[in-house]
Amino acid sequence: MRFASLGSGSRGNSLLVEAGNTRVLIDAGFGPREMSRRLARLGLAPGEVDAVLVTHEHSDHIGGVFVCARRFDWDVLLTHGTLAACRDDGADVQLSIIDSHEPFSVGDIRVHPFPVPHDAREPVQYVLADGANRLGVLTDAGHVTPHMVAMLDACDALVLECNHDVQMLARGNYPPALKRRIGGLWGHLDNDAAASLLSQLGRSTLRHVVAAHLSAENNCPALAQVALSTVLGCEEEWICVATQDEGFAWRDL
């Protein structure tokens, strides 16, 4: 199993996971041309992707899903609530409605969805497994629930939202209502919340930790790296930071 990011942040998200003969994206927040360009950077053509697993209907995650699915013949898997909240009804797209508590398979990848608290209709995040390794992915969650801890426990790799630094958000220029939304229970995880989550997880098999969905305004990579590396007792540089423009390169499990 290996994984990479096409880009991560409020201007577009897409994570690529490959196991056996199967390649899936988690979200497609870029249009077809940009998705093609970013996939090419990772050595793939759009036609080599089998499916996209959608987390929720916010445009930085779903912006390119339906147009890419039609153009590149991707299957789309999403919750009923996410589809209901979309402007696009998914006509002419191979859609599968998933249950946020029910595991399913896409080719060689076993997918375990789990619900998260976020200001969307029926948001989920995912743990992907290939029988040997487990990759846990979590972005866009306002707080940490016991169920999230249980689902993300004992992974081999984690991609964790480190959206903002609480102090930077408080002192920054965002309007008060937006600050309340981002920092609220259905907003986004800050660095310390991500670190607290990491501290609650079994980590004996953990070999990759990626900080993701960083705010360009209210965070900086070094702060996310300090927060997560303090929990692990590792070098700060060992924590990978996914960027908006580059994402991150393939990481092998």
Ligand SMILES: [Zn+2]
């Ligand atoms: Zn987002």
Ligand SMILES: [Zn+2]
């Ligand atoms: Zn969101």
